[in-house]
Amino acid sequence: KRQGFPEVIFGEGKEASHIIDISRAMLSKGDNVFITRMEKGKADAVMSALPAFQYDEISKTLFMKNKAFEQKFNDYIAIVCAGTSDLPVAEEAAKTAEACGVEVRRFYDVGVAGIHRLFAHIDEIREATVSVVIAGMEGALPSVVGGLVSHPIIAVPTSVGYGANFNGLSALLTMLNSCASGISVVNIDNGFGGGYNAVLIHQIANRST
Amino acid sequence: KRQGFPEVIFGEGKEASHIIDISRAMLSKGDNVFITRMEKGKADAVMSALPAFQYDEISKTLFMKNKAFEQKFNDYIAIVCAGTSDLPVAEEAAKTAEACGVEVRRFYDVGVAGIHRLFAHIDEIREATVSVVIAGMEGALPSVVGGLVSHPIIAVPTSVGYGANFNGLSALLTMLNSCASGISVVNIDNGFGGGYNAVLIHQIANRST
Amino acid sequence: KRQGFPEVIFGEGKEASHIIDISRAMLSKGDNVFITRMEKGKADAVMSALPAFQYDEISKTLFMKNKAFEQKFNDYIAIVCAGTSDLPVAEEAAKTAEACGVEVRRFYDVGVAGIHRLFAHIDEIREATVSVVIAGMEGALPSVVGGLVSHPIIAVPTSVGYGANFNGLSALLTMLNSCASGISVVNIDNGFGGGYNAVLIHQIANRST
Amino acid sequence: KRQGFPEVIFGEGKEASHIIDISRAMLSKGDNVFITRMEKGKADAVMSALPAFQYDEISKTLFMKNKAFEQKFNDYIAIVCAGTSDLPVAEEAAKTAEACGVEVRRFYDVGVAGIHRLFAHIDEIREATVSVVIAGMEGALPSVVGGLVSHPIIAVPTSVGYGANFNGLSALLTMLNSCASGISVVNIDNGFGGGYNAVLIHQIANRST
Amino acid sequence: KRQGFPEVIFGEGKEASHIIDISRAMLSKGDNVFITRMEKGKADAVMSALPAFQYDEISKTLFMKNKAFEQKFNDYIAIVCAGTSDLPVAEEAAKTAEACGVEVRRFYDVGVAGIHRLFAHIDEIREATVSVVIAGMEGALPSVVGGLVSHPIIAVPTSVGYGANFNGLSALLTMLNSCASGISVVNIDNGFGGGYNAVLIHQIANRST
Amino acid sequence: KRQGFPEVIFGEGKEASHIIDISRAMLSKGDNVFITRMEKGKADAVMSALPAFQYDEISKTLFMKNKAFEQKFNDYIAIVCAGTSDLPVAEEAAKTAEACGVEVRRFYDVGVAGIHRLFAHIDEIREATVSVVIAGMEGALPSVVGGLVSHPIIAVPTSVGYGANFNGLSALLTMLNSCASGISVVNIDNGFGGGYNAVLIHQIANRST
Amino acid sequence: KRQGFPEVIFGEGKEASHIIDISRAMLSKGDNVFITRMEKGKADAVMSALPAFQYDEISKTLFMKNKAFEQKFNDYIAIVCAGTSDLPVAEEAAKTAEACGVEVRRFYDVGVAGIHRLFAHIDEIREATVSVVIAGMEGALPSVVGGLVSHPIIAVPTSVGYGANFNGLSALLTMLNSCASGISVVNIDNGFGGGYNAVLIHQIANRST
Amino acid sequence: KRQGFPEVIFGEGKEASHIIDISRAMLSKGDNVFITRMEKGKADAVMSALPAFQYDEISKTLFMKNKAFEQKFNDYIAIVCAGTSDLPVAEEAAKTAEACGVEVRRFYDVGVAGIHRLFAHIDEIREATVSVVIAGMEGALPSVVGGLVSHPIIAVPTSVGYGANFNGLSALLTMLNSCASGISVVNIDNGFGGGYNAVLIHQIANRST
Ligand SMILES: Nc1ncnc2c1ncn2[C@@H]1O[C@H](COP(=O)(O)O)[C@@H](O)[C@H]1O
Ligand SMILES: Nc1ncnc2c1ncn2[C@@H]1O[C@H](COP(=O)(O)O)[C@@H](O)[C@H]1O
Ligand SMILES: Nc1ncnc2c1ncn2[C@@H]1O[C@H](COP(=O)(O)O)[C@@H](O)[C@H]1O
Ligand SMILES: Nc1ncnc2c1ncn2[C@@H]1O[C@H](COP(=O)(O)O)[C@@H](O)[C@H]1O
Ligand SMILES: [Mg+2]
Ligand SMILES: [Mg+2]
Ligand SMILES: [Mg+2]
Ligand SMILES: [Mg+2]
Ligand SMILES: [Mg+2]
Ligand SMILES: [Mg+2]
Ligand SMILES: [Mg+2]
Ligand SMILES: [Mg+2]
Secondary structure, three states: OOOOOOEEEEOOOOOHHHHHHHHHHHHHOOOOEEEEOOOHHHHHHHHHHOOOOEEEOOOOEEEEOOOOOOOOOOOEEEEEOOOHHHHHHHHHHHHHHHOOOOEEEEEOOOOHHHHHHHHHHHHHHHOOOEEEEEEOOOOOHHHHHHOOOOOOEEEEEOOOOOHHHHHHHHHHHHHHOOOOOOEEEOOOOOHHHHHHHHHHHHHHHOOOO | OOOOOOEEEEOOOOOHHHHHHHHHHHHHOOOOEEEEOOOHHHHHHHHHHOOOOEEEOOOOEEEEOOOOOOOOOOOEEEEEOOOHHHHHHHHHHHHHHHOOOOEEEEEOOOOHHHHHHHHHHHHHHHOOOEEEEEEOOOOOHHHHHHOOOOOOEEEEEOOOOOHHHHHHHHHHHHHHOOOOOOEEEOOOOOHHHHHHHHHHHHHHHOOOO | OOOOOOEEEEOOOOOHHHHHHHHHHHHHOOOOEEEEOOOHHHHHHHHHHOOOOEEEOOOOEEEEOOOOOOOOOOOEEEEEOOOHHHHHHHHHHHHHHHOOOOEEEEEOOOOHHHHHHHHHHHHHHHOOOEEEEEEOOOOOHHHHHHOOOOOOEEEEEOOOOOHHHHHHHHHHHHHHOOOOOOEEEOOOOOHHHHHHHHHHHHHHHOOOO | OOOOOOEEEEOOOOOHHHHHHHHHHHHHOOOOEEEEOOOHHHHHHHHHHOOOOEEEOOOOEEEEOOOOOOOOOOOEEEEEOOOHHHHHHHHHHHHHHHOOOOEEEEEOOOOHHHHHHHHHHHHHHHOOOEEEEEEOOOOOHHHHHHHHOOOOEEEEEOOOOOHHHHHHHHHHHHHHOOOOOOEEEOOOOOHHHHHHHHHHHHHHHOOOO | OOOOOOEEEEOOOOOHHHHHHHHHHHHHOOOOEEEEOOOHHHHHHHHHHOOOOEEEOOOOEEEEOOOOOOOOOOOEEEEEOOOHHHHHHHHHHHHHHHOOOOEEEEEOOOOHHHHHHHHHHHHHHHOOOEEEEEEOOOOOHHHHHHOOOOOOEEEEEOOOOOHHHHHHHHHHHHHHOOOOOOEEEOOOOOHHHHHHHHHHHHHHHOOOO | OOOOOOEEEEOOOOOHHHHHHHHHHHHHOOOOEEEEOOOHHHHHHHHHHOOOOEEEOOOOEEEEOOOOOOOOOOOEEEEEOOOHHHHHHHHHHHHHHHOOOOEEEEEOOOOHHHHHHHHHHHHHHHOOOEEEEEEOOOOOHHHHHHOOOOOOEEEEEOOOOOHHHHHHHHHHHHHHOOOOOOEEEOOOOOHHHHHHHHHHHHHHHOOOO | OOOOOOEEEEOOOOOHHHHHHHHHHHHHOOOOEEEEOOOHHHHHHHHHHOOOOEEEOOOOEEEEOOOOOOOOOOOEEEEEOOOHHHHHHHHHHHHHHHOOOOEEEEEOOOOHHHHHHHHHHHHHHHOOOEEEEEEOOOOOHHHHHHOOOOOOEEEEEOOOOOHHHHHHHHHHHHHHOOOOOOEEEOOOOOHHHHHHHHHHHHHHHOOOO | OOOOOOEEEEOOOOOHHHHHHHHHHHHHOOOOEEEEOOOHHHHHHHHHHOOOOEEEOOOOEEEEOOOOOOOOOOOEEEEEOOOHHHHHHHHHHHHHHHOOOOEEEEEOOOOHHHHHHHHHHHHHHHOOOEEEEEEOOOOOHHHHHHOOOOOOEEEEEOOOOOHHHHHHHHHHHHHHOOOOOOEEEOOOOOHHHHHHHHHHHHHHHOOOO
């Protein structure tokens, strides 16, 4: 566990009882605990044992705040995506950052097919320390944002789409081949990784020297 | 051969002598002849037999105008791409259209990583009948243009790039998955196909009823 | 929204309540509304709130006509496919065009394995402004039609088939590699895209100059 | 070695001296010898040692007839392809059959983009015992022929094409997914395999019972 | 419909009522009717309307014999596979041949990992006119059989296996790359195609000249 | 051009004369200029026109320092890789950072198969602001480093290897699937991207607030 | 059946009744019987007929010990993996070895992202005859272990992960490309194969000469 | 360096001068040195500096024996392959084993298409401690050998073949999916890995207890 981060559990493929056990051990050490990829049913089972957990249905995350955040920040991370279908991944990124006590600002209706909506918000995005840009289908959004801002971008491809998107492969390749510089990429649908890398960068941007 | 089109020869894999023979047959019928994918050496060999051919080194095409174009058009096709590396494919599209007597306007420095350059020309692009948008690497340009214009777009992926672009697969998938509507796609590096489809559409836009 | 087109909603992955909200906003502006990829259950939920929607079970589309179509056309789009299994995609294309007020003619039993059936209709196909040709499995139909007509063809690969068709990859590659010219391609199962591109071309064929 | 067949050597990757040695051994047993995939230089080296070999430059095969063919046939195999680029593979098939003493008839300008040329020859193709149908790019020709004839078809995909044909993968998948029945497929560019399977079928069609 | 073959319906993706309609039309013309890819439920629905259909649960085929077979044969087709898991595909091939009035002999426990079982039957396999060899997992069986018999082999890859067999891709590639000659390949799990091609060859082996 | 960065030219596919022209324009504005992917011959051509360029043969980069670096930093970036074969990519990353005036420390013999060498340097790696970790073949190094340091890691897969590494695909997938958190990935062989992203992060770590 | 091994049945795709029949035949010969890939329901059905079978829910294996193991060994096989999600595959390997009378030692919490846990056990792993190393996601564990031990390693990739792990392809490629020597690989999720190969090696290490 | 093994250098991509330096350092410690993947020209350069190296042209390996082998063995490793084209990989395996002082026996003309040749040698193969089985094209040989012997098999796929063998992918998948048990696999063309793993197993089979 890195400084400033909660304990994190990857919920997928773990049984509720097993998650409860791990969580109890972590909580007993006074840590904040953040759990990803929790379907509602399993989350409910965990919460009936540990009711202080808060469940977020869109990102499918559980969070329990056991102690105050370790650091205070003045600036924020921008979470940028195109709309409805990418929301679960975008919110996984956002909740991850918030579970570290970092402010996020959401820009959720700014896909490349309607680029004026991106322009309407570009100044506020530019002032973030770092952006997490989420996109499915053709995955072009990080390239466009990357050409407009000068901070680092963590690009998160999603599996949203059909046919020749091959479960996110299309968006993944797009992002890896971006001609805009300052973009690095995490796994398909890995909102957690997007948020986590952004927080790491945000923290060192705010370190006291 | 469709009306208004020259006779077309796909030069790749054909020997100069064979091309000369086919060309002679076509020329004897009074046709215009357009040949694609001609390396300089082979083009020179053809031109020493048939010196009325004009060679274009960037698009690697040969053209011989044997008779006047069949139709007069008032409007133009926009050929849009990001820059240096995609030029051979863009010019193959442009020369194809010009070999059909159609005016093209070139917008060749407008990649998504510097989107303001696209905006500087967007009004002139918008007024075209149809656009051919060429892009390699991540291939995001057609999606962005598609969101800004309302005419049909023929998207041409190129094999420009390296690594995870897998010889144009990345750009191809991007274009097939575009969330902008009004985009259809031809084969990787198929500038000819881009230009040809654009001319077909341009012609029916100008048909006299 | 382009001129002459209804407002379009991509239904997949959106909840009924969300679709009802968006639809209401659009309807209040007097627009026609067209929704694709609606399973029957979800369509029923939308229609119990907004009963003026018409559901089409084969194409899985909803349409509500709120105002007269903006333009009158004399000619038609040909929708060409081989038979039973490709019908849902073909009808998605057809309904898209009809939701724009464009006449379509359906040629639905003309696969390449029984090419005489195609020949029986070829004259009527030839007189269309543009064809949408849908095919799964080996996807050869657009190549054959492309050799017989001189208007543009929008080719739509479908995921119909099994084994080495790899969910439509086979038909997609076939269409991208067609040796017939005048063919451009949209995503696997993207009947909407096929119809939409055809309408765009059809409109400019009918623009008043 | 099957009855009626020459000894066959796969020339690729073998040195001339090694090929000469194997050939001598075979010739000493009185066999006919057929060698595939021989570049001109290597073929010349073999022929300077064994001048009775005949080299065919298009198919890149060597043949030496050492004894009379074992069987006399009244009928023929049809070799069908679209044109210039597929010729080397088509001729590898043809020479393979001829090296077994089987008559072949060549139909070499009948691609699907100009289907009337196929129709001009269809009766003569229909009367063959079996067809070998060779195609690159989209590989649609076997499907169309398969719908028109009732004998078995051996389909041979070629690597001819570029971009999304992925070195013959496109044509291979097309042929495996054909909706016409009576088609089976060999490896990409395997003209030998096409000819060989056709001869096997041709032989049993002519067995004396 | 080829001579000697029943009318064939590909049942997958068709509704029972639609299949009943097509069948009725065929039966009224006096044809035999053979239907593949019928799950039990759908088959039951068809049989309650048309009780003369016979259902085979392993191959998932329906057959109705309406008239005598057109030809009498003295010889047989060998159907060869390794065991339990490939049985549905092997039986689809077998039932296809039997629906054409052709005798099949089944060799169903002869995988390459226990090659002595193959040897125990090899003489009887050798005397067949043609073999259909079915294999999943590594798909090596056709290569081994191909080295031991001299008649043509139709190889059918199956999707049986897991992990790196990628739903039959492994077996498909194995068969296409076989170093044994005399093997041609059909689509993954295409037992019907295997049987059909074998019958075509078997018929011409038995044609009266 | 971002603040603190030189003007950057992607040399691949551009002719020397074209590069000289672009460079002259940039130099006239007083910028530092950095050029990647320059084969020696082309670099020599550029240097004979512009002798102030410095060529580095391993990374194949050219650099001309025209003015002092804009910022002074106290800390450094770690460049970590396994050895000989990955050096060109590692040095492209290193030279990119140095062209921005950022100190790099090189850890070039620390592959996972001899993990004690990594441990010998781990403290100095830990104290970097950010690491660029380069690996070919199986690409496991970023995962191991990621588990040992708490700053962000930019992972760069290389195409070094053979067979089932599929030109870098293996290392790319490894890095995208890393179970260590804090890792983001750039394109195969994209040393420039690795260095560039690291500098961006390094800069914000050193911004004056 | 090899000496020292039980009879093995691959349970997947076989019906309970069929498994009971095969088991009875084997048991009547006095063999030990080991069955893999048995879902709980099917295992219960088998056990109600043959109650002496022991079911293990994690590895989904059934075992019946009918006679004493044939050999006594002093040493052990190490089974090494990272944690929760890979357990079913690891236990399939372990149970396979135990069904041959070989001792296994389990090292189940030693993933590369927390490499100190591996180091805590490395001496005990080193003393094994052979290791089976199981990993999903990036699959880096065998490379790291391979660099630390000098006995052979059987690497088992698992399908655990999501997105760009492509159902185990990522881990598989990683292991095949390992720069550590002494590693060979079995199919994705093939715990049985991992255990089986390890036992084979273990046996020859213990053969009496 | 493991006990009993020479120092090994992977020659590909390293310059002669660099190899000479590394070799000198190793030789000065009294080690035996073995170098793989050395083209003739580079090998000559190394030998002119270090003439005690022996070059083997088929396997492209260099070996210098500086001291006696550490162990004496009574038994041998079987190296099994089909013929001419796979020889370089087979010999890389053989030379690797011999550089460790282990006897190898070569069985080099035993492909599955002529299985009687394998049977002629099977007893001698059976008596080996371990087999390395090399195959290209369809890669079926390890499955067949695996069914006939009871010792472990290291399978080495080669890139020999064309078309749908996709540079060795076909043989690799075949081997990973083998239904014979006791087979594990190394990278495509990795003769060294095949030999190395075999020696490791051979050594523990001969350890003194
Ligand atoms: N959604 C996610 N995707 C990828 N990695 C995750 C995710 N959520 C958590 N993780 C990682 O998984 C680790 C916990 O894994 P585990 O020990 O299996 O619970 C965390 O430290 C994270 O690095
Ligand atoms: N660069 C190109 N890419 C794809 N198709 C082309 C190209 N150039 C020409 N063609 C097509 O090739 C046909 C001529 O082919 P051929 O008869 O082989 O010369 C033309 O009618 C075009 O349809
Ligand atoms: N062009 C070809 N493609 C595939 N297989 C071939 C080809 N030419 C010959 N063969 C096969 O290769 C065998 C001879 O291989 P070899 O013993 O290596 O010369 C012949 O019996 C044929 O089965
Ligand atoms: N989980 C497994 N994965 C791969 N192969 C297996 C597995 N379990 C058993 N086998 C193999 O399958 C053979 C039995 O197959 P079967 O005759 O179909 O029951 C055994 O001898 C093993 O070689
Ligand atoms: Mg930027
Ligand atoms: Mg648009
Ligand atoms: Mg046409
Ligand atoms: Mg037919
Ligand atoms: Mg044979
Ligand atoms: Mg870390
Ligand atoms: Mg080791
Ligand atoms: Mg064995």
